[in-house]
Amino acid sequence: MTPNEAVEHAIRSRRAVRAFLPDPVEPGLLRRLIELAAQAPSGTNMQPWKLRVIGPQARARLEAALLAALAAGERPGAEEYRYYPVQFREPYLARRRKVGWDLYGLLGVTKGDTEGMKRQTAANLRFFDAPVALMLTIDRDLEIGSWLDLGMFIQTLLIAAQGHGLDSCPQAIFAQFHPIVRRELAIPEHEVVVCGIAIGKADSDAPANRLVPEREPVEGFTTWLD
Structure with a gap:
């Protein structure tokens, strides 16, 4: 592939993977991906992103605590931040329902299968068994512009991983369980738990990985001005 084709392929082939093979990711490659992500743009070069690479011991403690809370039916508590609108409306409601x-x-x-949904939530809290588990935070006193910068860092990391033959899944669920995440990863109160990211090689045999969400055509969200 030409450089242009390689970039386009990485963008188009990236999707949220929800089942991973146990194949390890070389530490040197992971560091390279993080270095590439750090090239993301940010207003006045603030670089507001904060990243934690979760090692085996910390991950075992975190996952055990999260799964124990899930099994006990404990509610995560107040949202760390509001990801979704209070009231969904169209077209967002239909898109959300369809992909779900x-x-x-x-x-x-099936609808009403609470145990099945709980199993999928547990898989989510285990980083879908990916070999690499990351946690993203941002300082609480920063404004929406810095959150945009963090989003660009995350997307750059995901595309870099895809370009190097790895799959990924950004995971907002950890923000719902932020008190546990904060405690187990020693995250200070002045940082907001934004999301996790799972990275590894996709399990091509897993049913969940056959999901390919539909995308709106360009005409659906673009206005061409003369």
Whole structure:
């Protein structure tokens, strides 16, 4: 592939993977991906992102605590930040419902199957068994512009991973369980727990990984001005 084709392929082939092979990721490659992500733009070069690479011992403690809370039916508590609107409206409601039920359909989880949904939540809290588990935070006193910068860092990291033959999944669920994440990873109160990221090689046999979300055509969200 030409450089242009390689970039386009990495962008188009990237998707949220929800089942990973146990194949390890070389530490040197992971560091390279993080270095590439750090080239993301940020207003006045503030570089507001903060990243934690979760090692085996810390990950075991974190996952055990999260799964124990899930099994006990404990509610995560107040949201760390509001990811979704209080009231969904169209077209966002239909898109959200479709991708959700498309995923659960692949998993064999039907409406009202609380145990099936709980199993999928548990997999999410285990970083879908990916070999690499990351946690992203941002200082609480920063404004929306810095959150945009953090989003660009995350996307650059995901595309860099894809370009190097790795798959990924950004995971907002950890923000819901932020008190546990904060405690187990020693994250100070002045940092907001934004999301986790799982990285590794996709398990091509896993039903969940057959999900390919639909994308809106350019005409659906673009206005061409003369």
